[in-house]
Amino acid sequence: xxxxxxxxxxxxxxxxxxxxxxxxxxxxxxxxxxxxxxxxxxxxxxxxxxxxxxxxxxxxxxxxxxxxxxxxxxxxxxxxxxxxxxxxxxxxxxxxxxxxxxxxxxxxxxxxxxxxxxxxxxxxxxxxxxxxxxxxxxxxxxxxxxxxxxxxxxxxxxxxxxxxxxxxxxxxxxxxxxxxxxxxxxxxxxxxxxxxxxxxxxxxxxxxxxxxxxxxxxxxxxxxxxxxxxxxxxxxxxxxxxxxxxxxxxxxxxxxxxxxxxxxxxxxxxxxxxxxxxxxxxxxxxxxxxxxxxxxxxxxxxxxxxxxxxxxxxxxxxxxxxxxxxxxxxxxxxxxxxxxxxxxxxxxxxxxxxxxxxxxxxxxxxxxxxxxxxxxxxxxxxxxxxxxxxxxxxxxxxxxxxxxxxxxxxxxxxxxxxxxxxxxxxx
Amino acid sequence: xxxxxxxxxxxxxxxxxxxxxxxxxxxxxxxxxxxxxxxxxxxxxxxxxxxxxxxxxxxxxxxxxxxxxxxxxxxxxxxxxxxxxxxxxxxxxxxxxxxxxxxxxxxxxxxxxxxxxxxxxxxxxxxxxxxxxxxxxxxxxxxxxxxxxxxxxxxxxxxxxxxxxxxxxxxxxxxxxxxxxxxxxxxxxxxxxxxxxxxxxxxxxxxxxxxxxxxxxxxxxxxxxxxxxxxxxxxxxxxxxxxxxxxxxxxxxxxxxxxxxxxxxxxxxxxxxxxxxxxxxxxxxxxxxxxxxxxxxxxxxxxxxxxxxxxxxxxxxxxxxxx
Numbered sequence: 207x208x209x210x211x212x213x214x215x216x217x218x219x220x221x222x223x224x225x226x227x228x229x230x231x232x233x234x235x236x237x238x239x240x241x242x243x244x245x246x247x248x249x250x251x252x253x254x255x256x257x258x259x260x261x262x263x264x265x266x267x268x269x270x271x272x273x274x275x276x277x278x279x280x281x282x283x284x285x286x287x288x289x290x291x292x293x294x295x296x297x298x299x300x301x302x303x304x305x306x307x308x309x310x311x312x313x314x315x316x317x318x319x320x321x322x323x324x325x326x327x328x329x330x331x332x333x334x335x336x337x338x339x340x341x342x343x344x345x346x347x348x349x350x351x352x353x354x355x356x357x358x359x360x361x362x363x364x365x366x367x368x369x370x371x372x373x374x375x376x377x378x379x380x381x382x383x384x385x386x387x388x389x390x391x392x393x394x395x396x397x398x399x400x401x402x403x404x405x406x407x408x409x410x411x412x413x414x415x416x417x418x419x420x421x422x423x424x425x426x427x428x429x430x431x432x433x434x435x436x437x438x439x440x441x442x443x444x445x446x447x448x449x450x451x452x453x454x455x456x457x458x459x460x461x462x463x464x465x466x467x468x469x470x471x472x473x474x475x476x477x478x479x480x481x482x483x484x485x486x487x488x489x490x491x492x493x494x495x496x497x498x499x500x501x502x503x504x505x506x507x508x509x510x511x512x513x514x515x516x517x518x519x520x521x522x523x524x525x526x527x528x529x530x531x532x533x534x535x536x537x538x539x540x541x542x543x544x545x546x547x548x549x550x551x552x553x554x555x556x557x558x559x560x561x562x563x564x565x566x567x568x569x570x571x572x573x574x575x576x577x578x579x580x581x582x583x584x585x586x587x588x589x590x591x592x593x594x595x596x597x598x599x600x601x602x603x604x605x606x607x608x609x610x611x612x613x614x615x616x617x618x619x620x621x622x623x624x625x626x627x628x629x630x631x632x633x
Numbered sequence: 634x635x636x637x638x639x640x641x642x643x644x645x646x647x648x649x650x651x652x653x654x655x656x657x658x659x660x661x662x663x664x665x666x667x668x669x670x671x672x673x674x675x676x677x678x679x680x681x682x683x684x685x686x687x688x689x690x691x692x693x694x695x696x697x698x699x700x701x702x703x704x705x706x707x708x709x710x711x712x713x714x715x716x717x718x719x720x721x722x723x724x725x726x727x728x729x730x731x732x733x734x735x736x737x738x739x740x741x742x743x744x745x746x747x748x749x750x751x752x753x754x755x756x757x758x759x760x761x762x763x764x765x766x767x768x769x770x771x772x773x774x775x776x777x778x779x780x781x782x783x784x785x786x787x788x789x790x791x792x793x794x795x796x797x798x799x800x801x802x803x804x805x806x807x808x809x810x811x812x813x814x815x816x817x818x819x820x821x822x823x824x825x826x827x828x829x830x831x832x833x834x835x836x837x838x839x840x841x842x843x844x845x846x847x848x849x850x851x852x853x854x855x856x857x858x859x860x861x862x863x864x865x866x867x868x869x870x871x872x873x874x875x876x877x878x879x880x881x882x883x884x885x886x887x888x889x890x891x892x893x894x895x896x897x898x899x900x901x902x903x904x905x906x907x908x909x910x911x912x913x914x915x916x917x918x919x920x921x922x923x924x925x926x927x928x929x930x931x932x933x934x935x936x937x938x939x940x941x942x943x944x945x946x947x948x949x950x951x952x953x954x955x956x
Contacts, residue, residue, distance in 0.1 A: 276659075276660040277658055277660065278659065278660070279658055279659035281659075302659060364663055365660075365662060365663070365664075367664075384663070411663075411667060412667075413667075414664045416664065433664055433667060466640075466672055466676055466679070467672060469668060469671040469675075470668045470672065523646065523672065
């Protein structure tokens with residue numbers, strides 16, 4: 207039975223926290239749902255911890271900018287976790303204009319025994335109170351509450367596409383189409399602009415910022431990708447405004463592949479540092495590329511995600527699919543990379559063995575303990591039994607957002623409004 | 634020919650996307666519009682460089698490799714792969730270098746601006762209505778006399794939006810001429826053969842147009858009659874909105890989103906091209922009154938469609954209007 211899909215339930219971002227214990231999702235309705243991995247019990251040693259809903263809260267609401275007559279969507283564009291420093295969890299969530307810092311904490315005790323109020327909560331007449339009772343903490347059912355601790359607003363004219371927490375854990379950056387701002391977590395009424403590519407004359411605009419991320423270890427370095435398929439590495443020590451890059455990564459275009467849509471498909475939709483900090487991975491419409499930070503003139507690896515779409519670009523342009531922004535992720539050891547495709551397919555590439563696999567996130571093959579069967583797209587000629595032809599692909603089922611557990615082989619795959627969590631088979 | 638149709642189709646689709654982006658929730662998405670404008674520019678180049686039906690060899694479907702619009706070069710020839718985008722001077726140089734057969738020119742082909750002083754496009758940001766868009770899109774599939782649209786006045790949205798897509802009617806003529814040729818003297822009556830059914834009609838109520846025949850004659854000056862009257866109505870509302878937003882924009886922290894103006898786009902297509910061939914940064918549009926010159930000029934946040942393409946589109950309108 208096909209459940210009716212609500213637009214607001216469409217998942218727009220997925221992110222594990224640094225330990226992998228928590229998994230956060232954001233949706234188009236502005237909500238954040240956090241899953242927590244259940245502790246492995248001693249009784250069932252071989253039962254891997256499953257993820258259950260831990261907390262749900264409304265992070266952003268739709269807003270209306272009266273001055274500009276423009277509605278601000280509540281869709282959560284990105285969630286990024288802060289490293290855990292105490293019992294509470296902290297995450298950043300952002301929509302197009304406003305970043306918020308949320309504190310997610312547990313409460314399992316409550317104070318009881320106040321005698322200043324009666325049972326209904328009304329203040330008692332002071333004249334009737336003869337003693338002052340100190341309330342005691344009594345256990346209660348676990349309650350997880352999320353509170354907004356900081357709201358970082360009014361710093362972006364254009365739509366925020368990325369946020370990234372710095373390795374110093376004191377600052378983070380937010381990037382929109384033309385600017386990147388650096389924030390201190392404690393200060394909400396100011397941010398530093400560190401990148402500004404807005405031309406003096408907007409008519410001369412040729413590229414926009416599409417994604418940005420801090421280096422995982424070097425708090426002074428970050429990268430940002432552009433709609434022209436380039437990546438710039440910047441060093442904040444060099445100058446206050448990092449308009450001049452330290453490194454510029456660009457691959458020369460292959461002239462034989464030129465088409466009306468060359469520019470669109472070269473636009474980078476996501477950029478991610480490897481955990482090691484030595485590589486960056488970029489995703490454009492048809493490929494995933496791995497770049498070595500020490501080599502700027504071309505990527506060291508290029509993986510075709512769904513090259514069979516190259517001949518269909520015009521149709522994909524018409525139905526807007528060509529503008530889909532796929533994300534990409536590294537596994538914990540940087541040996542495998544994963545990204546999504548259409549028809550609820552997602553792809554994994556093993557960088558060492560050079561093997562790749564296509565899997566599908568669907569209800570049919572997602573019964574618990576079921577093993578995912580590799581899928582194959584038939585690009586021409588005879589279609590084998592299990593293959594699916596390009597024309598049968600469902601382009602409304604796209605996997606844009608995926609996440610990989612930081613240390614284990616557990617992946618989270620968002621397929622429209624469904625979240626699939628897959629784990630490695632335990633032998 | 635195949636490429637020309639393909640390019641034309643892509644231009645229509647692209648303009649539709651830009652148009653629709655105005656009503657999208659969340660405001661105009663700069664990135665997407667930039668990409669669309671790049672496609673628009675590419676398609677325009679192809680369209681304008683494709684000389685005549687039948688002169689091109691078929692290429693791979695979906696990604697036609699067409700000769701670049703090399704100035705002065707005969708347009709016919711086997712697909713040679715993608716070429717360089719035309720030099721910035723191409724815009725201004727159109728009248729001289731255009732080797733292609735003329736499109737019937739109707740400089741004063743009624744456009745949104747021309748027809749209605751209070752044309753809805755003026756509201757560009759504020760008065761976008763879904764109906765407008767629908768009307769525009771519907772218009773693209775109908776063949777309409779420009780007169781109707783123009784005078785059309787069909788008051789409000791219809792009039793304005795009809796003006797917009799006029800250049801992009803998708804009527805197919807059996808003579809094989811590009812769409813839209815038959816019905817009006819307006820844009821896209823790209824029919825080089827004088828004897829074909831797509832003979833352009835003479836403009837009726839419009840200011841006198843340059844001679845309709847004369848394939849090589851595409852005079853920017855000649856068709857410059859239109860824009861002035863056409864543009865004024867559009868200019869006013871833009872100024873108004875600029876004033877409104879100017880105050881707010883003065884506050885540093887309230888920077889307006891830089892927005893292009895789809896009304897400009899419409900007027901570009903709608904009007905002829907005096908001033909449109911300027912390639913100076915502020916130019917390209919007769920409303921080059923500094924609308925891109927910073928936040929003050931921004932419309933209340935509706936559109937951020939200022940792209941170089943809008944300047945590039947001018948030669949496009951030149952092409953479709955000139956004759």
